[in-house]
Amino acid sequence: MTTRREFLSSTATLGGLAFVGCDLLAARHVHAQPRRRETIVAGKRAMVIDVHAHCAVPEAMALMGIKFGGPLVRPDLDMVTAISERVAVMDSQGIDMEVLSINPYWYKAERDLAEKLIQIQNEKLAEACAANPDRFLAFASVALQHPDLAARQLEEGVKKYGLRGAAIGGSVDGMELSDSKLHPFWAKAEQLGVLVFIHPQATGASSQLASRLKGNGYLENVVAFPLETSIALSHLIFEGTLDRFPGLKICGAHGGGYLPSYAGRSDHGCLVRPDVCPGGTHGPLKKKPTEYLKQMYYDTMVFTPEGVRHLAAEVGASQLMIGTDYPFPWTKTAVDDVMATPGLSDADKAAILGGTAATLLGIKSQG
Numbered sequence: 001m002t003t004r005r006e007f008l009s010s011t012a013t014l015g016g017l018a019f020v021g022c023d024l025l026a027a028r029h030v031h032a033q034p035r036r037r038e039t040i041v042a043g044k045r046a047m048v049i050d051v052h053a054h055c056a057v058p059e060a061m062a063l064m065g066i067k068f069g070g071p072l073v074r075p076d077l078d079m080v081t082a083i084s085e086r087v088a089v090m091d092s093q094g095i096d097m098e099v100l101s102i103n104p105y106w107y108k109a110e111r112d113l114a115e116k117l118i119q120i121q122n123e124k125l126a127e128a129c130a131a132n133p134d135r136f137l138a139f140a141s142v143a144l145q146h147p148d149l150a151a152r153q154l155e156e157g158v159k160k161y162g163l164r165g166a167a168i169g170g171s172v173d174g175m176e177l178s179d180s181k182l183h184p185f186w187a188k189a190e191q192l193g194v195l196v197f198i199h200p201q202a203t204g205a206s207s208q209l210a211s212r213l214k215g216n217g218y219l220e221n222v223v224a225f226p227l228e229t230s231i232a233l234s235h236l237i238f239e240g241t242l243d244r245f246p247g248l249k250i251c252g253a254h255g256g257g258y259l260p261s262y263a264g265r266s267d268h269g270c271l272v273r274p275d276v277c278p279g280g281t282h283g284p285l286k287k288k289p290t291e292y293l294k295q296m297y298y299d300t301m302v303f304t305p306e307g308v309r310h311l312a313a314e315v316g317a318s319q320l321m322i323g324t325d326y327p328f329p330w331t332k333t334a335v336d337d338v339m340a341t342p343g344l345s346d347a348d349k350a351a352i353l354g355g356t357a358a359t360l361l362g363i364k365s366q367g
Helices: 004-011 022-032 058-062 083-093 111-131 147-159 180-192 202-208 224-238 259-272 289-293 305-315 334-339 346-361
Strands: 039-041 044-046 049-054 097-101 136-138 165-169 195-199 249-252 281-284 297-299
Touching (some): 039 346, 049 195, 049 346, 058 111, 097 111, 097 346, 111 136, 111 147, 147 180, 224 249, 224 259, 224 289, 259 281, 259 289, 259 305, 305 334, 334 346
Parallel strands (some): 165 195, 195 249
Antiparallel strands (some): 039 044
8 A cells, every 4th residue: 555655755746846757766766765764762662853954945046046066055955856865864864854944045135035035945845845744844934134024924934834933044144133123023933832943154153253264174164153053042042032032932053052061151241240231130131041041942963972961961851852964964873872872861862852843843753
């Protein structure tokens, strides 16, 4: 009997994501792959959900004059031509589902262009998920440089296209995410109760510190990307965004950057310089800065079991979710790192692997 997945993969005729001709053969090839790796926790199969997985839509990028090619706009970001390769990698690493996201490259676009680009992009994301519903979900793209439009795009993405939240950059063309201009977006995210995934981008700390990051080591990413996330989350805390919108569900990429690893310093800044923090012990904040860390979420892109252990100790195991950064080859051992993390209970492991993401994103267990 044909399974639901096989039927959808072999008969999908959705817009630019149709599997036809050679692509149909590729889809069949996916099903010819060996059985995907299963992760067992306490004798039960654990569903593994990757919340940090990239893709791209060629039709949308073309509107900004961007073509596929090179180390950043890789061909395997395409959810049409590289689907079999992506699923094969997921199977080998034990990833049951990916939550797709697209790094913002449109924050300088004028309103009309941004509206058209995002519509195409969100439609294609929805089609990719519909073609393989047991393997993919997606975060909506939004044009944050036009906050009212971004709020509408988020609502449309969630209600019309079935997307599970939003993926945004760590800053918006130089504007911090805590800027009051963005309050309409944050209000809509809180109202909808959806997850907002924050990912750094090259136009943030990488470009602002370009002269310091030259040389060997890929420092414009290795150093600057976690720094960008650290700055973004810190502003959301210290500028009162999380107090104003306490129901927000935010996930910081790359383990939240450096912030969780040096969180205690955040509690001391205002004590050392109260003159720059008017309004109270920590300025106008309702609680200690480190307490806000425990209401946000983080992916496990910290590369080692010890890194995961430390992150869990700082923010709580309940706030962690698997991340791989696919297709960029940062890690192939995301699942293994969690399974090998000292001090985690079986319940902790199951939650990090997929339970927490399933709850936040409304995913029904397949285990």
